[in-house]
Amino acid sequence: MADPMHFDRLASGYDDARPPYPAALWARAAELGALRPGLRGLDLGAGSGQATRVLLAAGLTVTAVEPGPHLAAELRRRHPEVEVLQTTAEAAPLPAGGVDVAVAATSIHWMDTTVLVPRLHRALAPDGLLLVLRNVFGDEDVPVTPFRERVAEVVARRAAPRARHGLQDLARTETDLTASGLLTTVSVDEVRWSVDLDARRVRALFATFSDWTPAEVEEVADAVEVLGGSVTEHYRSWMLTLRPIH
Ligand SMILES: C[S@@+](CC[C@H](N)C(=O)[O-])C[C@H]1O[C@@H](n2cnc3c(N)ncnc32)[C@H](O)[C@@H]1O
Numbered sequence: 181m182a183d184p185m186h187f188d189r190l191a192s193g194y195d196d197a198r199p200p201y202p203a204a205l206w207a208r209a210a211e212l213g214a215l216r217p218g219l220r221g222l223d224l225g226a227g228s229g230q231a232t233r234v235l236l237a238a239g240l241t242v243t244a245v246e247p248g249p250h251l252a253a254e255l256r257r258r259h260p261e262v263e264v265l266q267t268t269a270e271a272a273p274l275p276a277g278g279v280d281v282a283v284a285a286t287s288i289h290w291m292d293t294t295v296l297v298p299r300l301h302r303a304l305a306p307d308g309l310l311l312v313l314r315n316v317f318g319d320e321d322v323p324v325t326p327f328r329e330r331v332a333e334v335v336a337r338r339a340a341p342r343a344r345h346g347l348q349d350l351a352r353t354e355t356d357l358t359a360s361g362l363l364t365t366v367s368v369d370e371v372r373w374s375v376d377l378d379a380r381r382v383r384a385l386f387a388t389f390s391d392w393t394p395a396e397v398e399e400v401a402d403a404v405e406v407l408g409g410s411v412t413e414h415y416r417s418w419m420l421t422l423r424p425i426h
Contacts, residue, residue: 186390188248195228197384219280225287274303327411379404
């Protein structure tokens with residue numbers, strides 16, 4: 181079973197290992213009115229603060245919810261101006277109508293949305309927004325690269341498909357978050373991008389994936405060396421924007 185504390189054990193290196201969300205998605209969030217100075221932001225499953233720092237730079241005040249003690253400590257150290265709640269999104273005390281912009285960046289799939297959605301509905305201001313982002317590491321629409329063949333070989337060798345946690349894709353996430361009739365979709369945005377990674381960066385990034393073992397990570401990092409020391413990875417990122425129905 182995937183372990184939500186996996187990320188906390190990597191707290192000090194997590195930020196460097198994970199690529200940031202594409203600027204185009206944040207530009208879209210700004211267009212939707214989510215990044216205006218003075219708004220009250222809430223970063224759910226904030227990790228090392230990839231979304232928190234965008235909200236801060238835009239002039240929002242930010243409350244960050246992060247259950248991992250080491251990640252919560254990192255957040256406090258990096259962003260002393262942020263209120264950090266070391267708890268789960270489902271348990272966090274959220275004042276009624278006290279949130280203008282809630283963000284869940286590659287984190288909603290760890291949460292029990294049957295608990296979270298009614299709580300968020302109450303916490304969001306009437307014109308508030310929920311931004312659900314996800315970096316998808318891989319792009320099925322791009323022809324398979326030699327490196328991706330090696331990744332597929334490692335995954336195929338697993339005795340049983342490893343339990344991935346909860347909601348993984350955009351369509352299922354949207355269906356799940358709107359099922360209660362409390363939230364409705366405002367916008368769905370998607371960006372495709374690529375990045376060149378050397379063996380060190382592949383090792384660091386794949387180690388952050390909660391369903392990869394250390395031996396599997398070493399195997400794909402070695403594959404990068406065999407393939408010339410650098411590989412181009414094709415990724416997709418999406419942002420689902422919702423608002424509360426009143
Ligand atoms: C893949 S990381 C993403 C971190 C960060 N949002 C980012 O985009 O880099 C998932 C995060 O969700 C947190 N998490 C796991 N279960 C959670 C829960 N029930 N409530 C809030 N956060 C949770 C983990 O501790 C971890 O920091």
